[in-house]
Amino acid sequence: MVNGMKSANEVFLFELAAMQDIEREARSILGLLIGARVHNDTLKRIIEDMASASNQHLERIDSCLRHLGTAPLQTRSAPIRGVQEDFQDFLRAPHNDAVRDLFALNTAQRITKLAIAGYEHLTDWATIIGAVTCTQCLLKNLVEKTETSQQLRKLNQTLSEQLLATAAPARS
Template sequence: MPINTTRDLFIYELGILGEMETSGRRIFDFLAHRVSGDLRQVVRSKQQESAQWNDNIISCAKAIGTSLTTNRSDTVEGIYERFATFVRTNPSSDMIDQFAVDTLIRFLYLTIAAHKTLFDWAVLMGESQCVQCLHANLVQKQETVAEIERYGHDLGVRLLAPVARPA
């Protein structure tokens, strides 16, 4: 497909975002099998949310009369491989949990950035259904990353407390 107009570029970028979300589900699954305790429940919950994010992207594509291709995102695959490489170093379960939280945060910020751009374009193009779908995802992702960041902070505090030195 030649990309000659902003609409063509929007469709292309929407396809990339769809690839990112599809690949992201693989990250959630991989993390859920590696983390422990309540973090596993958090990851599974976010995995369910990611299915809705993907559905919203598909709805946006349908609203503008196109469909998304199903491919893996090289960028998201890099995040996945970074975590897999870390796991191969045989870290403690606490360190896996901390690195998993960091990995989730990286993935979420990557997709938030992509959503922001496409949301803005959808507004400018007057694609109201896409605006609604992308805005819903953007708000949920921002809330999710804030929740994961709080969880990561609390986890860090718990992990550092035993090694903290008095002043």
């Protein structure tokens, strides 16, 4: 498919399919995060909300595809698979709860930032090709991902400070 693209619409559909893959794989990774026994209740709630939101985001992408009168392409996103591999590698070694939670949080942030970049790009393309309904769906996904990113960033500050405080050597 990549070599045969001849129009902005085809590029858009290819990128939209990659975003679909990111959302599907994000759900899988988020399930791994919860399965890794995240202990921080706030983090657990945010990750559960992210997984639920991925379902809604996929529904909006499907709505966009229906509006365009096309079926989804089967495109894979390499960056999301890298995030998944990194987390699986991390889990192979023993870690205490605080370190595991912080790494899970960082993984959730990577997923969110990857999605934000994708939705920004797709929203621009949808606007260029005049796909108004798609622009609205993708913009809603972008806004929600941005809100989640802000929550994760705030929590990251708190968890990082807590981990640093517990790891700091005692001062005389």
